[in-house]
Amino acid sequence: MSDNIAAIQEGAKKSGILWLTLDRPRLAWHAWHDGAIYLVTGGAEQQLPGLDALDRVHVTLRSKDNGARLVEFEAAVSVVDQAAAADAVAVLAKERLNAPDSEHLTERWSRDSTVLRLTPDR
Structure with missing residues (x-):
């Protein structure tokens, strides 16, 4: 694993938030899984306008402890087939904290939201 990918993995696992460069810098919560960052947007979830239409996005991971920038990178954006x-x-x-409907969260997402995968450049 390259040093950059190792830093991305470590930073994404240690902090549940990141910054995306969209129409303006946007804070987003996420989860790291299987070599990529997953996040949800739309419906009653975080609003990340235009992210689902992008091929690539600039991501910044910061330290959970002091907010210092850990790593910045480009990532490929893809919409996730939630059933697959x-x-x-x-x-x-x-990773979704304080969901009002945690028992039916994934059903709501499949109906109202988009799940995205951000795959860091290798």
Whole structure:
């Protein structure tokens, strides 16, 4: 594993938030699973306008302890088929804090939201 990918993995696992460069810098919560970052947008979830239409996005991971920048990188963006990636969606659902409907969270996501995979450049 390259040093950059190792830093991305470590940073993404240690902190549940990241910054995306969209129309402006946007804070987003996420989960790391199987070599990629997963996040959800739309519906009653975080709003990340235009992310689902991008091929690539700039990502910044910061330290959970002091907010210092750990690593910045480009990532490929892809929409996730939630039924086909049930394991990744389950990991993402575990990271969703304070959901008002945690028992039906993934059903709501499949109906109202988009799950995205951000794959860091290798």
